[in-house]
Amino acid sequence: MEEAPAPPRQRRSLGLLSILALLVLAAAVAGYATTKVPARWAGVISTNTRAEVSAVATVPSPPARAPLAVASSPDVPATGTTASVAPANAPDPNTRLREEDRAPKFDVRAANAVPAARETGSQTPVQGVTDTEIRFGMAAPFSGPAREMGHQLKLGIDLAFAQANDEGGVHGRQLKLFTADDAYEPTRTLNAMKELYEQNKVFGFVENYGSPTALISVPYALERHTLYFGAFTGAPSLRRDPPDRYVFNYRAGYAEEADAIVHYLVKTRRLRPQDIGVLTQQDAYGDAGWDGVTKAMRTLRGGVSGDVFRMSYNRNTVNVDDAIAQLRRQRPAIKAVVLVATFRAAAKFVEKTRDIYPDMIYATISGVGSTGLASELMVLGPKYADGIICTQVTPAVDSYASVALNYKKALAKYFPGEPADYTSLEAYLTASILVEGLRRVGPAVDTEALVNVLESMQNYELGLGPKVSFGPSDHQALHKVWGTQLDKSGQYHAIDLE
Template identity: 55%
Template sequence: MTVQWSALIVVSFFGAYLGPALAAAPDAVREFAGRVGPIVGQASACQDIAQGRVQTIVDKVREVIRQASTNDGERDQLTRAFNGYIADGRSRIGASQASCANAEKQLVELERSLSQPAAAGPRPSSPAEATTGAVTAAEVRGVTDREIRFGMVLPFSGVQKEVGHEMRLGIETAFARANEGGGINGRMLRLVVADDGYDPNRTAAAMAQLYEKEQVFGFIGNIGTANAQAAIPYALERRMLFFAPDTGAASVRRDPPDRYVFNYRPSDAEEAEALVRYLVKMKRIPPRQIAVFTQQDALGDDGYAGVAKAVRHLNISEPVARFNYPRATIDVDDAVNQIKAHKPAIKAVIMVATSRAAAKFIEKTRDAMPDLICATISVVGSTALATELKLLGPRFTRGVIVTQGVPAVSGYSSLVLDYKNALTKFAPGEAPDYTSLEGYIAATILIQALKQTNPLDTERLVDTLESMRSLDLGLGAPLSFGRAEHQASHRIWGTALDENGTYQAIELE
């Protein structure tokens, strides 16, 4: 590292404290971020380098960006650029010891450069601020001697309110079960919720309510794909855990993964691909007679991408027909009419939709296309879909296929039995449901990690999650995270509705 390079880092970092010069030079900050980002990115990809060291530097750079920015737009732009530089560094690092040894050397030089001029700036106001890697008040917000508060943004009304209710129910049931056993080292778990109405334009305000007013420690179980896209930047900027959102979107599964974003469920693309294999191999339907009915947004895009990828794997170059409906509506008439008129005749439709839109689609195609196979991925909300179809009658429920990211709620695996017993005890009158089971599983994973993290702060919790391997909760499939893997499960289960509107397990392969 040259003297000039070292001086650039020092001036850039401490300029935020020494005067207005840096605030007038966002280009200097961008250059600073462009030099530091690849170094910390490479270091973060090496197993033997403590991530707390990396995070300390990341925090310093983000503070430079915050103080140097004249408005929110400029700050967001610089932060995205810095995150991109980190990702570039992670993608370029090799797996060899030599590569990581070089990353370690660069990191040490960077740490030395950043620490050299500490005396030039104002003295820290407290011992905690002076300690590298110390847990500050901001990092333990939502944690007291008595409780740990988590936030959840969900729709209280609208087309996804049932899904929101079930996800919340599952999480709160797992929290109640843990609290009965003493909580997390004597601290009780509490879930605080905010409503965004399934409208991504309201999501940031709901996140701010939970962060600023409720002072939550992290987020769990947020509902919606477009909503998650609005929520994640808010959480990342504040280094807040964003755990197990109810979405299979690719935007929540970046490669390399965002440090604070963790998923339980399989992706939408994985579920859609499983349905294609099932329809082609088990039902013997030609790929050119399979269509996709999707909500017109990122959710639909991800599902369609999974179908298209699966068809390509079958060495079929012909594009898959796609028919859309407007997001957060049940306006499916145009899509239905187009499918009815399509040549060759469509024999199966993979739906990537909300429960009411999917039910309306089935209702409007059943008479004209009685042999049409309707299948959907789990984001639809299994119970909500079954409830809608049962109101229409047995011929509308029979044979509707739904992939699941959890085992059958009618099954007897140890975790499913624990879930149903907990539901009976802590939520009497609530029926077992696939979405609430998912919430229960996700919360149970988080509880396991919380119990292993002491003292508790976000960075240590993330490190704990990334070290979890082959976690056996009794699902019949092990769950794992890693530094490069923030999705616990890739297992997909198959179910189909019978004439009574009850889900029966089916083999997908």
């Protein structure tokens, strides 16, 4: 019987060679992927296990493509990750990827950072921050009826920045302010924000103006994890509970100011709640003041809001004729009006009603622009200014508070000829708190580090009386409301609201 031949050894060798060849091929493809796959996914490959690398390596690699340009169309807002970052290569839409590889991998702290710096381990560049400067932006009215407010806000920030820069800057960096004009029109605010963030490459926003415009600018800043500091508005949309992480306020809210006015009129001036009416601008500013008045009325009436007489006018106009017609029809007649208006409209309302109601009490909140209001009324005559009440979110400009004296001294040094003004004083205080926060962060500035430092700022002495404090659950520096009243010479004097 013939013995069966042994199986050929050639097959076993072929099997081993095939396995070795596959291993070499897998290693080669993995190496290619590490160098050629776009940065968005390459970091994922480098941190996965060998088994995961093998799984990715079996995916066909896309051909190399030219780098993508960052979109800068005015109609499409850039996100925080793309405004200053261009990906190395675009992923092939035909390439199959795992779900975890499809999601972008980035640290919130480095949202605006250049990828190459992160990969090499060097210090992460931050938009608006260089070795020599830190850039901030402000969207405000520099044209239209509210342009004086934009001028005063810019003046106050420039004043605080000039002081800091003369002292060597913040850790050797000079502070610079860039402005964009939205004319206090929400339809122009988005373009103003894009100009500042995408063209001027600002690090954050400081002292933006207005409540209706904030409904556009705040979401824009939040989507980009960008600081939105000390806006000139007391609207509740900037005072959420819990607060938005990147939004910080200096001033008391309009609800707090309106509450202080109503309580003063009832407790000190002995009016009944039904004796008080409200003139409001037809937008978020007017609504915020109206809500404050009605809440105060509800408190005084034991939880029952009751009827509150309301008049209104259109933003960026001085046409208050319809409001005055409502006032003349009101029965019984009211004895006081809370003006939630800008200074020109408020002055026009006083002008047209003062002779009809000579005993009327007029009270405004700080959003009116108190210096502008005084100037407008004095042009009309002393009787129009006399007795007008205005709440403030700063000490009286003509007071001997140390912060008011320091402000006026700096104003005379850097901007001689500019008069002291409540609006520029507020902006000066806001920017001074921001500068202190930047100093506490240290040389390595980024948004997250600054937010953490601000949230830990407690009992900072600025010379205001109450001390400045923030916390994770409270992003408003002060809750204090000061009272002032105009005399016949157009000067404000402090009054006790309590």
